[in-house]
Amino acid sequence: MKGKTKRESTTMLTQRMLPQDANPAGNVHGGVTLKYIDIAGGTVAMRHCRTNAVTASIDRMDFLQPVYVGDLVTFKASLNYTGRTSMEVGVRVEAENMFTGEKRYCASAYLTFVALDKDGRPHEVPPLILETDEDHRRWREAEARRAIRKQERQRERESQRAAQTASLNEQGDDESC
Structure with missing residues (x-):
C-alpha cells in the first residue's frame, strides 16, 4: 500500500460560536x-x-482557556x-475575538480512529510518510x-478479572453457609 504524507490529510475547520453553543x-x-x-479529527482520518x-x-483532552460566544474558532x-x-490525529483549537483580532490557544486533543471497510470491519490504512523533524x-x-494506552487497557482487564473472581468467590462462600 502506498504511503501518504501528513500534508495530504491535514484539515482546518472554522466555526463561529453562537448563543446555542453556550453553557x-x-x-x-x-x-x-x-x-x-x-x-476535524475524523476528517483527517477519512x-x-x-x-x-x-x-x-x-x-x-486539555481545555486551556475558555471559548466565548461570538468567537471564531x-x-x-x-x-x-x-x-x-x-491512526492518531492531533487537534489544536484556537479562538479569535472577531472585534479585536486577538487569538487564543484554547484546547488540544489526541484522538485515535480506526478505519473500517464497507462491512464495518477494521481496514488497513496507508502508512504515514514522515517528511520533517517535527x-x-x-x-x-x-x-x-x-x-501507555495499551498498558492501561491491560491493567483494566486484569482489575476486572480480579473483581469477577472475587465476586464469584464471595458467591461461593454464601452458598456454603
Whole structure:
C-alpha cells in the first residue's frame, strides 16, 4: 500500500460560536468543542484512508482557556501516527475575538480512529510518510501514548478479572453457609 504524507490529510475547520453553543456560565460548552474536535479529527482520518473511520478513543483532552460566544474558532487537525488499522490525529483549537483580532490557544486533543471497510470491519490504512523533524517527533510521541494506552487497557482487564473472581468467590462462600 502506498504511503501518504501528513500534508495530504491535514484539515482546518472554522466555526463561529453562537448563543446555542453556550453553557450556563455563558462560555462555549466543552461538549460543543469536543464535537468539532471529533469532526476535524475524523476528517483527517477519512482523508488519509479514504474509507469510513470511527473514533476509538480521545486522549489528553486539555481545555486551556475558555471559548466565548461570538468567537471564531479554528480546529487544526493533522495525522501523527498510523498503525495497521488505526491512526492518531492531533487537534489544536484556537479562538479569535472577531472585534479585536486577538487569538487564543484554547484546547488540544489526541484522538485515535480506526478505519473500517464497507462491512464495518477494521481496514488497513496507508502508512504515514514522515517528511520533517517535527513529523518524526510527533510520531515518537504518538508511539509513547499508544504504549501507555495499551498498558492501561491491560491493567483494566486484569482489575476486572480480579473483581469477577472475587465476586464469584464471595458467591461461593454464601452458598456454603
